[in-house]
Amino acid sequence: GDSVTQMEGPVTLSEEAFLTINCTYTATGYPSLFWYVQYPGEGLQLLLKATKADDKGSNKGFEATYRKETTSFHLEKGSVQVSDSAVYFCALSDRGGGNKLTFGTGTQLKVEL
Amino acid sequence: DVKVTQSSRYLVKRTGEKVFLECVQDMDHENMFWYRQDPGLGLRLIYFSYDVKMKEKGDIPEGYSVSREKKERFSLILESASTNQTSMYLCASQIGSLNTEAFFGQGTRLTVV
Numbered sequence: 001g002d003s004v005t006q007m008e009g010p011v012t013l014s015e016e017a018f019l020t021i022n023c024t025y026t027a028t029g030y031p032s033l034f035w036y037v038q039y040p041g042e043g044l045q046l047l048l049k050a051t052k053a054d055d056k057g058s059n060k061g062f063e064a065t066y067r068k069e070t071t072s073f074h075l076e077k078g079s080v081q082v083s084d085s086a087v088y089f090c091a092l093s094d095r096g097g098g099n100k101l102t103f104g105t106g107t108q109l110k111v112e113l
Numbered sequence: 114d115v116k117v118t119q120s121s122r123y124l125v126k127r128t129g130e131k132v133f134l135e136c137v138q139d140m141d142h143e144n145m146f147w148y149r150q151d152p153g154l155g156l157r158l159i160y161f162s163y164d165v166k167m168k169e170k171g172d173i174p175e176g177y178s179v180s181r182e183k184k185e186r187f188s189l190i191l192e193s194a195s196t197n198q199t200s201m202y203l204c205a206s207q208i209g210s211l212n213t214e215a216f217f218g219q220g221t222r223l224t225v226v
Contacts, residue, residue: 032211032212034214036217041219042219043117043203043217043218043219043220044156044203044205044217045216045217046214046215049212049214051212089155089156093211093212099144099207099209099211099213100144100146100158100161100171101146101156101158101205101215102158103148103155103156103157104155105153105154105155106155106156
């Protein structure tokens with residue numbers, strides 16, 4: 001079945017540091033890929049998405065590129081802020097699975113001054 | 114503005130009680146989902162629904178049931194609550210087209226004592 005593997009946290013960075021959170025996936029079909037973010041005390045919200053190979057999703061300075069050859073969708077940001085502290089979830093939606101999302105375990109990011 | 118509302122933020126119930134978690138969306142979305150979120154396990158799908166009165170089991174349906182009598186409302190029912198159902202429960206809704214984002218409620222933290 002479908003699955004998503006993402007790097008374990010917590011990840012602690014200094015403000016303005018470069019961020020990478022690794023995500024790899026296994027899917028039987030041609031999935032769409034998503035990054036969701038969960039700020040403390042809130043539900044999940046979509047950060048970015050990519051629907052086909054080589055697509056790049058971007059939002060709020062975050063980027064991720066859909067790499068079919070390596071089955072990866074790594075999240076990057078060039079300069080993190082304290083306000084980026086949150087839990088980040090990688091997810092996929094497989095067309096054959098009827099649009100439901102399969103999530104990774106989440107990576108907690110803490111950004112310090 | 115898009116809104117998914119879960120009826121309670123926090124609930125404390127006793128073992129053996131029948132528990133109802135309610136979720137309402139105001140976006141006329143076809144798809145609705147119930148997930149539970151546990152540390153180190155990410156989000157796991159309990160049940161989902163593509164239309165009124167339709168439901169499908171997710172990855173961990175045991176001990177749960179659902180009801181969707183109206184398009185905007187999706188209820189999760191714990192038939193006889195147990196301590197291992199203590200968790201954060203997240204509801205989501207999604208338009209029926211492929212590759213679309215899911216919108217999440219703020220979550221219900223359920224404690225079974």
